[in-house]
Amino acid sequence: MIRRHPLAEQAAEELLRRIGSGEWALGGKLPGETTLAAELGVGRSTIREAVRELAGRRVLESRQGAGVFVIAHQAAEDWDKVLRRADITDVLEGRLAIETEAARLAASRRTPADLKNFRYTLSDRKRASEKSPDDWYVEADLAFHRAIVTAAHNAVLTELFDTFVPRIRRAMIDMLKLDEQHRHRHDQAAHEAIADAIRARDPDLAATRSREHLSAVRSSLI
Amino acid sequence: MIRRHPLAEQAAEELLRRIGSGEWALGGKLPGETTLAAELGVGRSTIREAVRELAGRRVLESRQGAGVFVIAHQAAEDWDKVLRRADITDVLEGRLAIETEAARLAASRRTPADLKNFRYTLSDRKRASEKSPDDWYVEADLAFHRAIVTAAHNAVLTELFDTFVPRIRRAMIDMLKLDEQHRHRHDQAAHEAIADAIRARDPDLAATRSREHLSAVRSSLI
DNA sequence: CGCTACAACTCCTCAGACAAGCTGACAACT
């Protein structure tokens, strides 16, 4: 399926390319809209939309009466796109890194509220694994894993996990379609073992069990 | 300094607010440009610019002839901003998670080219630790750590590391200003030990040494 | 039932007009 880009998008790409190539310095001013329009051979409103798009991506900033200025030399990495394009094994290894460390930290920092959260999400997950559609099961599974990460009380790790979730969710659903749910029952035990280690305040054990569980998930995909 | 927002930006904020409130479902279609323009009391081109800005932020997507659709319920997190605001200890724990796993994977996957890279960056780092300004030393240190992550041959981990680098760089420079470089010499040994473990294809040892080194860095900051 | 043609809708692009804001130059004043 071909996908033709509107002129405004093409103009935005072209501007981004020139910005990246250093044609205009950081903080520098672009030519006026009318000039750019003539230069790229499009109308002024098209240029305006291109600039507005790059403003949305925090690359340009326009100030009325003054001009359009460069505030970043390249667009911030769009993690959603990066993760969509990356191999699922790469994504899972990233997840493994995050979650294993989170499990380790959680073992030191977990609060009573965190433990209660484990109980809830674990029992949800058990119910969902027995008699629910795939979607629910996946959500319940992710909810438990998120509970672990939350218990690490580290905003960066939580944010990282949330960034990974959409990609992981899709991969899990795809996987369940191919592969009948022959491993849910066994999984439940592995999940409870991780929670137990965190409850027992054993960082190394929590990390090891988390690593083993996620390695198994990863292996089942290859 | 006061800053008045243009109508188009205000319109984008309003749309984002409504999208976040669930007024339109994920994948749902927004009303037409003319309808929205009348509804918000602005011109059509203003709505177009607002939509274009949200398209730049990957919240909306417009398809000619079909309409404007919601592709995310909220703007993707701007990682640069997240990391700037996060506690440096949280950032370092994230880095530890990434780099420790990377060291483990590197021990299995490192190529001769990776080893050569270690040699170069390590000797650079040694020179810089002896008689260079702080900036150079920080760059050399980061270059070696990046070499480790690269040797894991995982695009996601590499991208994650690169996302963290600017924040880490600033923290290191700040740290060196306060604290005279009394630990460079000792550090060099720790770095070479990590490289040795990867060279010896010992995943657990590489991970452990990486963890211990980064834990020490983290502790020195508290 | 399946296919085609079409009408109604959508976004896309352009041009022109005017409003609003910034900047630098220069005159007027203290």
Next chain:
DNA sequence: AGTTGTCAGCTTGTCTGAGGAGTTGTAGCG
């Protein structure tokens, strides 16, 4: 000399009307 006021000429901001191009649902036909 230094400060203040004014203004012309630039910039972006907004609106409108026109026509082009793509999509979608549907009425009509075989």
